[in-house]
Amino acid sequence: MAEAMDRLAEAATLEEVHRIVRTAARSSLAAHGATLVLLDGDLCYYADEDSMSPLWKGQRFPVTTCISGWAMMNRQTVAIRDIRFDPRIPQEAYRPTFVRSLLMAPILRPEPIGAIGCYWAVPHTATPAETEALESLALAAGVALERFPEGLPARGFFS
Structure with missing residues (x-):
């Protein structure tokens, strides 16, 4: 993860930031998928992903429904061991996916500008070390993303 932090600090393009974030999140946490979500007004824009099968890249969902x-x-960070039993999860959106x-x-x-998510195809209890690693990556990603304001969607929801 330290290498990803260094690369984020030196990233020259928004696309490079996206690639570093999605790759580092998935590989560092041995996840089956990872996504970079950006706040776009009152929508969550699934800007990028690194996943064993396609999930939601390029799609937008209301902030209040995902x-x-x-x-x-x-x-705050949220860890869910089994999405099938969590009322915050829109079951119809997740049912056709591998995400568990x-x-x-x-x-x-x-002032959130987005979120980074990791997914597993099996019940997985996120460890404190995994949670800390993802939160550290999210902080570094935020600093890197803010260097490219032209590539960020509207931040209206929290403004």
Whole structure:
């Protein structure tokens, strides 16, 4: 993860930031998938992903109806061992996917601009070390993303 932090600090393009974040999140946590979500007004924009099968890249969902939005609105990381039993999860959106467990951390907690999520195809209890690693990546990602304001969607929800 330290290498990813260094690369984020030196990233020259927004696309490079996206690639570093999605790759580092998935590989560092041995997840089956990872996503970078950006706040776009009152929507969550699934900007990028690194996953064993396609999930939601390029799609937008209301902040109030997805777990990445929950993490941003509540300004806290959320770990869910089994999504089938969590009322915050829109079951119809997840049913056709491999996702069984997840860990989602907001990017820039005081004023979230997005979230980073990791997914597992099996029940997985996120460890404190995994949670800390994802939160650290989210902080570094936020600093890197803010260097490219032209590439960030509107931040209207928390403004």
